[in-house]
Amino acid sequence: MPKKEILIYPDKVLKSRAHEVDNIDLDIVSLAEDMRHTMHTAPGVGLAAPQVGASMRLVLVDPSAGKEESQLVVLINPVIVEKEGVETDSEMCLSVPETSVDVDRASRILVTGIDLKGNEVRMEAEGYLARIFQHEIDHLDGKVILDYASSLKRSIYLKKRKKGTL
Ligand code: NI
Numbered sequence: 001m002p003k004k005e006i007l008i009y010p011d012k013v014l015k016s017r018a019h020e021v022d023n024i025d026l027d028i029v030s031l032a033e034d035m036r037h038t039m040h041t042a043p044g045v046g047l048a049a050p051q052v053g054a055s056m057r058l059v060l061v062d063p064s065a066g067k068e069e070s071q072l073v074v075l076i077n078p079v080i081v082e083k084e085g086v087e088t089d090s091e092m093c094l095s096v097p098e099t100s101v102d103v104d105r106a107s108r109i110l111v112t113g114i115d116l117k118g119n120e121v122r123m124e125a126e127g128y129l130a131r132i133f134q135h136e137i138d139h140l141d142g143k144v145i146l147d148y149a150s151s152l153k154r155s156i157y158l159k160k161r162k163k164g165t166l
Contacts, residue, residue, distance in 0.1 A: 003038050
């Protein structure tokens with residue numbers, strides 16, 4: 001089970017809109033499996049395909065960070081169809097090392113998509129789980145937590161990254 005390298009912002013794959021998946025083939029299944037391994041090794045609670053260099057609309061979400069297998073959700077072409085409420089909390093990202101940013105997120109969402117067997121999925125999420133979904137789906141639209149940060153914070157990050165200290 002190969003572990004994938006996680007791309008670090010500002011890699012251009014992380015800044016691009018990812019493509020819809022129109023065929024669930026063995027490549028997607030094996031990519032999802034590699035991503036699960038990569039996410040749990042990191043460890044992280046979510047991972048989007050662009051973070052491992054695949055410009056595809058595929059996300060993994062696991063609020064237990066690998067502790068409870070039943071909590072893993074793999075979602076293809078996810079869309080947030082309803083949003084309610086707002087909560088602010090700090091977030092981190094495996095692609096934006098040593099940085100946390102306060103981000104406003106909807107406190108409750110309804111998300112749709114397709115699972116690895118091709119079944120349509122419709123699920124409600126709230127609180128932390130809703131936050132992880134919104135963070136991962138942002139990755140599919142080329143958006144990262146630094147896009148919610150002040151321009152000062154962003155430029156400090158980019159300078160450190162350029163110097164190689166991140
Ligand atoms: Ni992230």
